[in-house]
Amino acid sequence: MLGVDETIVQQFEEKWQSNAGKLLHINHREELEDLILDLSAADAFKEKPIVVGGSLGQWEWIRTWNPEKVSIWSPGDDPEVFRHQCANASLGITGCAWAAADAGSVCLYSQKDSSLLPSLLPPIHVVLIAKDQIVLSFHEGMGKLYQDAHDQGLWPSLVKIVAGPSMTADIEGQLILGVHGPRDIYAVIIDDSIGIQPN
Amino acid sequence: MAGQLPFDERPWPERRDAALQNQTMRHTIGFVTRRFTLVKQEVYRANPDIEASRTVAVGQKRKAIHDLPELLERFRTQVEEHGGHTYLAARAEDAVDIALNIARTNQVKSVIKSKSMVTEEIELNQAFGKEGIAVRETDLGEYIIQLAHEKPSHILAPAVHRNRHQVADLFQEDAAQKKIAPPHSDDIEDLTRYARERLRQEFLQADMGVTGGNFLVAETGTLVLITNEGNADMVTSLPPVLVSIVGVEKMVENWTSLQEIIQQPAMSGIGRHLSSYTTMIHAPKSSGSAEGPEQWHVILVDNGRMALRGTKFEDVLSCIRCGACLNVCPVFREVGGHAYGSVYPGPIGIVETPLLTDFQILPELPSKLCTLCHACQEACPMDISLPQHIVSLRHIVIKRHLNSGMVGWTLKTWARFWGTASGYRRSISLARVMQRFYGKRRNASGLIPGMFAGWGQTREIPQVAPQTFHEWWQDRNQKGE
């Protein structure tokens, strides 16, 4: 991608990892496919182990890629069914609206065509980030959120900013990951948009 | 109008002694508060630009408090336009009634709740309990103290006074009651795992969710919630009815103000740029969406807050509950939150508790639980003049004769003696006589009989010299003549 400031990407990566987030670079669609299958331990599962929040942008191909293993939210689906699928899944995948380098955070919107549940209920969350979605500061990202809402004339009913896995230090001050939300959270940074287009 | 706050009815000496004898609590609270303080200093040192943001945030927050009535109206209009419902509760009991009515109307049987100090303040759980509605705290620390029937001991880390073995015992008991598998061991990882599984089912089944709120944005009608565990995300996404109970002072004017202030709680509280989860609720679920509540109710709680506007204590309403003042306070570090006897402990607690209730409860807090070391002033990201307020509150306590009779008498007698030079001299001669009477002891605690005796328990009181400086000086002058 042209015009992407690599130092911003690098800053995001450092900060994300210092927030206990995990990081992966993907160059090819196959790499992402393998990653998803590995992380979700898909082989061991009878039910669909992978849930996807919808609104995938350039990752739309995930919809048709492996329907036996993957459930994807689409507007008009039964929310009860999708919630049940998320509660039983081993891996949730979402895109994001923007990511902030200085805070090491990603921002997700809940809208008709995108659900936050895959980022919340399964023990692992994979968030797909295109490099040009990364802004320098959280402050700037918040400005973008406001602008997006104005441009669309609609605020997302829920907005969620994630800056690390679910954590607690409530017992003896010891840090433990994965108390209610995901224990592992992977930022997958797509390095090369050509490689992930459908074959 | 004065607000109502629950309080611990044990007198201060009893609360103090209980705290000082609880070694587990003192160890953990000392460790946690020192660590929070260190990481906070570190994040400010490494990010000098936060300071500029903080200063702007303070100015904007002060202005929001000044314009609060108007901003509340704007906020309410916005939320209602998006399909939410808003209520203004003048007193704690009004807020409880409103929440109960919503629960009754929706035939709610079970409630899940994310951490909220204001619901502690209005004693929501107790009221729901009486009505036969089960309320489940889902913040891990809150869940622990709920099982133990205790109150939070720190506003950020409510169960900081319990160690893993005590938590394991509580969970074992809970598992036996529920007939489910207990935690595998006393290991903190296993205990957390138990809570995750145990609470997950309740999240998925609850009829109603209750949250507090960290910020309200008047311009956009947005409620912002900050957690590290992700439980507020569960509460806002899963149950069909959501009730957010928030103090009116959480208001900021617009999105720009939110941008400046939103990172302050995490920066000052836990030394991070952001907590793991920041959730913003803007409206109930729109049809066709996967998650979110069908009904969203926002109860804005006054309970003594509005009355502080226009007084010299107005800046107290800027508090963002970051906990930084608790973490640096030498008194808090020793006694922990329970000794305060109020929902709000630490420096901000000893200021807010008497102010919100117009001194109806715990008027002793400003005098007893502060050394005036000013550490809180330095720590507070919102520049609240905590030490100055504490001194003013002490004045008010004296003026309104709110000290216990004995304390008032003691201080008056003391002042009578030490208010003049001759009185002071007389007191010294008297002390010398008493010293002879009680015999010479290294620690002259025996010198302070009756109501003064408590002093001698914790202080080494020097012996009165056979000749004071004044006497020596007079002697010398006379001899010189």
Ligand code: SF4
């Ligand atoms: S008074 Fe200041 S330091 Fe204390 S909790 Fe409030 S904002 Fe934080």
